[in-house]
Amino acid sequence: MNTVENNNNYEENARFLKALAHPTRLHIVELIRDKEPCVKVMEEVLGVSQANVSQHLTLLRHLNIVEAKRTGNQVCYRIKNPRVLKLMDMLTDQ
């Protein structure tokens, strides 16, 4: 492993952590973790605007942390990168 590779790892990992370093996005991930909720449901549980939920979801999607699946009218989300589950576990056990 040379310096450049290390550097890239730090940057990639920093991007990953940054994507989750927001209370709403942490909450979203926890919601998605067990079920596969659609945006409308998340909007209600989170208590933030539809646009805001959608923006956070877009960010998580672009980082391959979650993925979307359209079913008719609605779009449901699920975890794509299982690494995020380990992270959530780490945060959970006090």
Next chain:
Amino acid sequence: MNTVENNNNYEENARFLKALAHPTRLHIVELIRDKEPCVKVMEEVLGVSQANVSQHLTLLRHLNIVEAKRTGNQVCYRIKNPRVLKLMDMLTDQ
């Protein structure tokens, strides 16, 4: 657990992740992990300015992630919150 408590947890966890969501700070934590390097050494290894290292260290100190110990002229750092080690492990194993 009520909504407020949940909210606080998300915010606290988000603050924790945000503190680490920077390539230089991830690198710093990895350096501190094994040894207890002083600022001068970190500055050289990281290849960033002294002021910048110090700024990142201050941030990590304020979040109780690392702690400082002065020895004469120099200040050495070590991990204070062991939780960060779990996080680093999680990032490391591919």
Next chain:
DNA sequence: TTAGTATATTAAGTTATTCGAATATTTGAA
């Protein structure tokens, strides 16, 4: 088609991060 529901995108304003430069503080050694 048209209307309604669900979701996504864009734009604009605000706040937060980041970094470099300059300066201050602390300590040891002469």
Next chain:
DNA sequence: TTCAAATATTCGAATAACTTAATATACTAA
């Protein structure tokens, strides 16, 4: 003392992240 080395702090400018509001898109049902 005085100087030099190590570290910390402050300030300002650039950039990034966040939120709200408005609008666009996708789909369903009538």
